[in-house]
Amino acid sequence: MPLRLDTRSPDFDARFTAFLGTKREVSADVAQAVAHIIEEVRTRGDAALVELSRRFDRVDLEALGIRIGEAEIDSALAACDPATLDALKLAHERIRSHHARQLPESGRYVDPIGVELGHRWTAVDAVGLYVPGGTAAYPSSVLMNAVPAKVAGVGRLAMVVPAPDGQLNPLVLAAARLAGVDEVYRVGGAQAVAALAYGTATIAPVAKIVGPGNAYVAAAKRHVFGTVGIDMVAGPSEVLVIADGAQNPDWIAADLLAQAEHDTAAQSILMTDDDALAEAVIAAVERQLATLPRRDIAAASWADFGAVIRLAGLDEAPALANRIAPEHLEIMAADPEALVGHIRHAGAIFLGGHTPEAIGDYVGGSNHVLPTARSARFSSGLGVLDFMKRTSILKCGPEQLRALGPAAIAIGEAEGLGAHARSVAIRLNL
Amino acid sequence: MPLRLDTRSPDFDARFTAFLGTKREVSADVAQAVAHIIEEVRTRGDAALVELSRRFDRVDLEALGIRIGEAEIDSALAACDPATLDALKLAHERIRSHHARQLPESGRYVDPIGVELGHRWTAVDAVGLYVPGGTAAYPSSVLMNAVPAKVAGVGRLAMVVPAPDGQLNPLVLAAARLAGVDEVYRVGGAQAVAALAYGTATIAPVAKIVGPGNAYVAAAKRHVFGTVGIDMVAGPSEVLVIADGAQNPDWIAADLLAQAEHDTAAQSILMTDDDALAEAVIAAVERQLATLPRRDIAAASWADFGAVIRLAGLDEAPALANRIAPEHLEIMAADPEALVGHIRHAGAIFLGGHTPEAIGDYVGGSNHVLPTARSARFSSGLGVLDFMKRTSILKCGPEQLRALGPAAIAIGEAEGLGAHARSVAIRLNL
Known part of the structure; x- marks a missing residue:
């Protein structure tokens, strides 16, 4: 059974913080x-x-x-x-x-x-x-x-x-x-x-x-x-689905399992403001697990690291999502654009009910190598810039050197780097 | 005395390769x-x-x-x-x-x-x-x-x-x-x-x-x-000066020493196609060292890791510079722009005789945190992007999912990831 949390419980914050701190991988010391x-x-x-x-x-x-x-x-x-x-x-x-x-x-x-x-x-x-x-x-x-x-x-x-x-x-x-x-x-x-x-x-x-x-x-x-x-050192991967009550629970369950089947350390999280949807998704996950080729892996991931978080309203979702900083975030709501602007930390966002994460994994066109294990707080998915580097270029003439030189000399001397100061002064006959 | 190399020597390539492999830092195992x-x-x-x-x-x-x-x-x-x-x-x-x-x-x-x-x-x-x-x-x-x-x-x-x-x-x-x-x-x-x-x-x-x-x-x-x-793990820093015979040897010597004074493991390299300039720079370094506050550090760096490389012509410089991938590259030549287009690996390039590296260290405006120890082959100087991250966004409607779905299902099944395939198929009633 996945963990169940409710933002309306008095101990929610403590339990959510503990949930964020869960270690999902025993990293062998090799x-x-x-x-x-x-x-x-x-x-x-x-x-x-x-x-x-x-x-x-x-x-x-x-x-x-x-x-x-x-x-x-x-x-x-x-x-x-x-x-x-x-x-x-x-x-x-x-x-x-x-x-x-x-x-x-x-x-x-x-x-x-x-x-x-x-x-x-x-x-x-x-x-x-x-x-x-x-x-x-x-x-x-x-x-x-x-x-x-x-x-x-x-x-x-x-x-x-x-x-x-x-x-x-x-x-x-x-x-x-x-x-x-x-x-x-x-x-x-x-x-x-x-x-x-x-x-x-x-x-x-x-x-x-x-x-x-x-x-x-x-x-x-x-x-x-x-x-x-x-590149990054990849950790166990995760999906967060934010859904309103009008969504199809079978579709959500399929998406949670698509993440869970990767690895027993993978994590699938549902946030919703609708009790009936939460229960329907949990039931659908159990039903779909029965016929899944990788059911042992998916079932272990869901039982050990899965979570269903009940919100008072969907407007609570972005702040919590930012703390999770999920690798994958699906927003399945009537107006996904209303939420997306408040998301700061996520590897990739999938908007609306017709964008299952698997589309992004394979044929969407965007990259599926994404920051895992909360590292979307500080890093990005793989892209062209990861295979390029930037050389900076600077060019002064005599006039520019005269304008900037005295300040460079002052800083060089203040830092105790006399040769730095001299390399400027010698050109200005100072 | 710095190392002297000459591209016209039959053993140049072997000696240059050995020079590139010189370990400048004994990294303590801490x-x-x-x-x-x-x-x-x-x-x-x-x-x-x-x-x-x-x-x-x-x-x-x-x-x-x-x-x-x-x-x-x-x-x-x-x-x-x-x-x-x-x-x-x-x-x-x-x-x-x-x-x-x-x-x-x-x-x-x-x-x-x-x-x-x-x-x-x-x-x-x-x-x-x-x-x-x-x-x-x-x-x-x-x-x-x-x-x-x-x-x-x-x-x-x-x-x-x-x-x-x-x-x-x-x-x-x-x-x-x-x-x-x-x-x-x-x-x-x-x-x-x-x-x-x-x-x-x-x-x-x-x-x-x-x-x-x-x-x-x-x-x-x-x-x-x-x-x-x-960010990057910084190593010992270096400058490469490419100069033609018309340059001021005192200015070049001052720039080489501005690098050398940082650290005994720093490295200053001159490449020139002019014998007289090479000798004049070596003499100027000795002269300027005498009055340098940090002369002990600079002298050790110059003696242990400094190098003067004599070229048959300046057109040889870019290929060698690319193998060095210097943190700082100064091009002091009549037409620096003719060379700069051939440089692929350098942290920062300083063009012309009136752009000593110290200007870039302090007041040029570009960043002085640059890739050291040949890492300009694969990384860039510090910049705004190092403090930001990119979230990708993907959005399909029913029509797009119908167009892309079958390919995603085919790949998911070929990879043995049945739940991936199902998360698409379930939306298409397949």
Whole structure:
């Protein structure tokens, strides 16, 4: 049974605060094991990849090759169901065209005293994309990570994916081909992250690593952060549905379960001002669980972390939603726009009853890599800017230097940085 | 003596590659000590701050108070040299007006099939700003970190600064007042980072922490990354000067030393196609060192990490500069614009002989918090976007759901996520 809260209860605030503090993931302390794996790959390169893949993935990279060749990708493509491929193509095109709008503009201007200021955006040269193996090998994730990189203009996009027992998901390889991934390697875990960060004879190093992974992958990304850039370290994911009494409880239940089926640590929350709807959704969840392929996972998530929060009125929802800062927020109400302006912290917002989150996961066009575990308070979903960087540009002539120089000298001297002051003074004959 | 390289030597590439790989910082392994300090602050709050500040900073926070009150800041302001304050005010206004141009636009659009897509930028609610104590307590750094946060619209900006032996730099407090910092706390080290991340009775938690610090602060930021957002972990800083033979060697020497005086691990590099200029700069550095207040630091940096690279022609410079990815790049050449278009990786570029980097450090208006240690390959200088985040918005009606739904169902089923597929199918009566 999910947790039930009611804003009209005297202890609501204490219980809501405790709910926010619930730890949903026991993060294994794997930092030391990961440091050792990374050191192995740094010092022994490909040989370490072969050895570690044999140990962890039961796969012989000496026989199969570390790199997955074009012919192998061709065969994978041929093995895919054509209807699924068409769906991925539609997804690819919609993701591409939406992200193309995120390309930033470079520019310069001259300020009132004649100083020229500007900035230039350039793409990261080489990016590594981690793709989990096994059941979490999602072709949609490949598209969501690879497409913004390619739209940004990343020249070299290298994907790593483990092949436990030699198995690869053909759809993952198909998505890589569609998205224009340049190189694919049959290696995973912390060893793959190390190879991308430091390079081996086979895998040239990249400048940034993105993509989801297990605790080892997350620890490895944290470890190499600084040597290369990394995206966020993803936590367990969540959905918050805000609904009024006129909504369809079966649709809401389906959306809550779509989140819950990801992971036993996923979280699905309903907020409503209608008792009857709350009860109908809870009943619908139980009913739908019975026929769900991943019912064990979804049922555990719903029982352990699910919540139904009864509001006195929907106007209470934004403030509570901002405290949750959900990865996904569905607003299913007669006038969703009335609420959306008050939401400050959410990864993505889905408006109205006909926008189930799954549309955003696959074919809406916006990115499904979103800030989890309350991190929407300080971070954004993945986008084109994550694969670009900004160089600032400054240009003074003699007149501008005369105007600004004395202040720079004063600050340099006050900070005890004499050479800073002198580098200005020497040009002004001061 | 600095390292000398020449692109015309047969072993240039090997030597340049080795030069790029030089480790300039021995990073002390303080992760375990930091984890312990953080745990202390998490469990014992203010009491731990008092105890740790007594131990590490020899300061009694029970007597002085953890928070620095407005009256104390007023007194500090009154104690500042008025000319220096005026210089900081000029810097503040120029930084503010430049960063105001970085404010991003929110927006929505409707695609050809009627799907509404959009994004909204919002500020982070609360940000913590770490300011080092002692000699590295730079008022300019306070401005460079605080102003973009305030321009972004951050409602609560909390600054922490250690007071070793009770001492605080009045200019740092003055800069905090100028920049609109909302709260100032007399605490530093990993304990200050922990207080900002998890909160204590006195210090409410923030959502993001920025600002430079020593190895303990860097390790603490890495530790709390995920619970809060952090900015980059700064490494030793560097300047690359590209100069033709017509430039003034004294000016170049002054700029190289302005970088070198920061830190013995700082790095100053000159690239030129003119032998005479190279020799003149080397001689000028020696001459200027003699009268530099921080000559010991600057001399060590120049001797250990300085480099003079002789080019066959300036057209060789961009490719080499891109491999260095310098934090600061000065282009002192007759036609700097001819080179700038080929630079892909640099934190900031300073054009022409009248733009010494120190102008950008203080009063140019652009930010001086820039990616160090080759991280300009994948990251940008600090800006307004670092204090904001983007929420994506998606809205379908029944017609759009009918158009996109079948593809979403196909992908959901192919990924084994039955509840994802069902959440779409149930709305289409499929």
